[in-house]
Amino acid sequence: MAKDLPPTFTDPPRPEAAQTLLALLHAQGEVARLSEREQLYSSLLDSxxxxxxxxxxxxxxxxxxxxxxxxxxxxxxxxxxxxxxxxxxxxxxxxxxxxxxxxxxxxxxxxxxxxxxxxxxxxxxxxxxxxxxxxxxxxxxxxxxxxxxxxxxxxxxxxxxGELHRLATTDVLTQSSNRRHFFECAQQAFDNARIHGTPLAFLLLDIDDFKLINDSYGHQEGDQVLQRIADSGKAVLRRGDQFGRIGGEEFAAVFPGCTAQMAEQIAERLQREIQCLSFSHGQQTYGVTVSQGLTGLTDEDETLDSLFARADAAMYRAKRQGKNQIVKG
The missing domain is CATH 3.30.450.20 (PAS domain)
Structure with missing residues (x-):
């Protein structure tokens, strides 16, 4: 009986073996592709x-x-x-x-x-x-x-x-509220006071003889005065009060929920704080004073402008009456 001879390289592959080999190669390819895909996903997620x-x-x-x-x-x-x-x-x-x-x-x-x-x-x-x-x-x-x-x-x-908001709402020199932001906050406080029937006080402050300071000592010295006045305002006012520079040497404050008597006490503290400030230029020292106009919300006030106008008129009366004082309007 003839023995089976081993296959040689010239023998054609058996169909079953070829199919098994192809299936194995296909499976290995799928595994490799899946592995590559998982590595890609992992790399993407990690990045x-x-x-x-x-x-x-x-x-x-x-x-x-x-x-x-x-x-x-x-x-x-x-x-x-x-x-x-x-x-x-x-x-x-x-x-x-x-x-x-x-x-x-x-x-x-x-x-x-x-x-x-x-x-x-x-x-x-x-x-x-x-x-x-x-x-x-x-x-x-x-x-x-x-x-x-x-x-x-x-x-x-x-x-x-936050930085853009600060730049948009803050006076660059004094770091207090700028005019636009101050009046936006004041309007909101006015509206709330009208709706809830709560008191509100409004204050205007102007530095006396500020032009003389600039002319005598220079604008850099004038800038320092403005900065120190703003610092005094921020130090004296209560939490929730609004303080801002609304133009030149003029500042304003609004006091939500503040009675006329309490507002006057705050204005007096601010007046004393500013009177205690001391400045020097070369060998010369000097101080500054301010004139303030103070008013409170009444039943007749329908707009914030009416408070502003009354405080403004009171402030100019303080100027005419000798400066360095608080006048109520």
Whole structure:
């Protein structure tokens, strides 16, 4: 009986072996492609500076956070995956109620794209976060509510916004409110006082003989006087009062909820504070005085302009009566 001879390189491959080999090569190719795809996804997620996250609403479980979580929050991802309160506890206390309420709104709206709140990262730094969230598309029959989102660090943007707001509302020289911002705040205080029937006082202040200071000592010296007057105003006024430079050497203040008697006491303290200021130019020292016009809201006042006009008239009476005094209007 003839023995089977071993196959040689010239023997054609058996069909079963060829199919097995092709299947093996195909499988290896699929594995390689999947591995490359996973590496690509992993590389992309690692390079994205925003936190991608998924959250199970019913179980209060964080299902996924991308690698940026640890960079933004400064905490291990394993902790927040084990306990949602890790994320919740990182939210700045004053913003916690808003962050939770706005997250719940996604159940009604389907998407919430205007969530901004602060967090305290692992190093104790306050960071601003923009945290958009969406309801994930559910498969038919799946009752779970999965919320997905993207959280970005917007701290630099917020700082820039704050600086732009400061520049838009602040007098550059004195760092007090500029004219536009002062009158916007005064109008708001006036409207609130009218609506709620609460007292309101309005004060105008003008530096006496300021032109003489500029002419005698120079504008740089005049600028220093303006800065010191503004500092005095900010030191004397109460929390919630508004103080600003409304033009040249003229300042104004508004006192919400302040009776006429209390406003007069504040104006007198300011007068004394300014009288105590001392300036020097070369070997010469000098002081400054101010004239103030003070008035309060009455039932007849229908606009802020009427208070401003009355305080302005009182201030000019103070000038005519010898300066360095407070006149009520």
């Amino acid at each position: 994205v500076n925003a936190v991608l996250w998924a959250f199970d609403w019913e179980t209060r479980q964080v299902l996924y956070v991308s690698p940026a979580y640890e960079r933004l929050f400064g905490r291990p991802a394993s902790l927040v995956l084990a306990d949602y309160n890790e994320w919740r506890d990182a939210i700045y206390p004053d913003d916690l109620e808003y962050a939770e309420r706005s997250l719940a709104q996604v159940l009604v709206k389907g998407t919430v794209e205007d969530r901004e709140y602060r967090i305290l990262n692992g190093a104790g730094e306050v960071r601003w976060v923009s945290d958009k969230c969406y309801i994930n598309q559910q498969r038919e029959g799946d009752q779970r509510v999965i919320i997905v989102g993207i959280a970005e660090d917007i701290t630099e943007k917020k700082q820039l916004e």
